[in-house]
Amino acid sequence: MNKAELIDAMASDAGISKADAKRALDAFVNTTTSALKTGDRLSLVGFGSFSVSRRNERKGRNPQTGKEITIKAKNVVKFKAGADLSGKVN
Numbered sequence: 001m002n003k004a005e006l007i008d009a010m011a012s013d014a015g016i017s018k019a020d021a022k023r024a025l026d027a028f029v030n031t032t033t034s035a036l037k038t039g040d041r042l043s044l045v046g047f048g049s050f051s052v053s054r055r056n057e058r059k060g061r062n063p064q065t066g067k068e069i070t071i072k073a074k075n076v077v078k079f080k081a082g083a084d085l086s087g088k089v090n
Contacts, residue, residue: 036077046084053078 001009003025011021035042036052043049057073081089 044082046082048079048081048085051078051080052076 011018041051060071
């Protein structure tokens with residue numbers, strides 16, 4: 001499912017216009033992004049939680065040349081599915 005299909009599904013399920021559904025989805029994405037940027041954790045009970053984790057600098061290898069390279073440290077977003085979501089998928 002892509003973003004346009006998600007907006008269509010949200011609009012039909014909620015009984016709202018596609019424009020309102022797009023605004024709601026964009027607001028959710030922007031708010032989630034802002035929270036994660038500041039290091040907060042976003043938890044949606046039953047659905048799951050988003051958090052940011054720090055990945056340290058590490059050594060790796062270029063697969064073409066075999067030369068050792070340094071992979072820079074970075075923040076990564078993690079998602080852990082909640083019990084309800086996991087149960088419905090399985």
